Amino acid sequence: MQADPQENQVRTTVDIARIIDMIPxxxxxxxxxxxxxxxRGESAIGIKNVTINEPFFQGHFPNRPVMPGVLIVEAMAQTAAVLVVETLGVRAEGKIVYFMIVENARFRKPVIPGDQLRLHVAKERHRGNVWKFRGVAKVDEVVVAEATFAAMIMDEEPQP
Incomplete structure (x- = not known):
């Protein structure tokens, strides 16, 4: 029996409870x-609701809070990690996705408390256990950051 090519085209949502089960x-x-x-296997949009309660705003910057760009890239990477785990299904059990490479990161506009980040990630390629993605972060449909990045899925090391 052949796999249905439309199966991966089904658009799904992943809530916070499932995200917590999928990434560490x-x-x-x-x-x-x-x-x-x-x-699955192609793309996703992650949502990050940015609030003044984020601990990084205490020091970045106290009088003019701005979300650090590296954390926007991290949010894109976490979105991609959930996509990888969801795509692999049971094959991802006992595995963890590690961030490997960030390239061509650009930060276009500050992200501030009250913004909702929409983290668009799309797979560029996948070979073996390495996945490469293009990420674009938007607030109100305006691009605020973008990057290409790669991640590797590996066996999770047992806890001592």
Whole structure:
């Protein structure tokens, strides 16, 4: 029996409870609240609701809070990690996705408390256990950051 090529085209949503089951990140470093419009093996949109309660705003910057650009890239990477785990399904059990490379990162506009980041990630290629993505972060349909990045899925090391 052949796989249905339309199966991956089904758009799905991943809520925070499933995200927590899929990736190891936790507060204060969990940077994605949910995924929408996910097409397994292809693309997804992560949602990050940015609030003044984020711990990084205490020092970046106290009188003019701006989300650090590296954390926007991290949010894109976490969105991609959920996409990889969802795509692999049971093959991802006992595995962890590690960030490997960031290229061509550009930060176009500050992200501030009250913004909702929409983290568009799309697979550029996948070979073996390495996945490469293009990410674009938007607020109100305006591009605020973009980057290409790669990640590797590996066996999770047992806890001592």
């Amino acid at each position: 990140h936790r507060y204060p470093f969990l940077m994605v609240d949910k995924l929408i419009d996910m097409v």
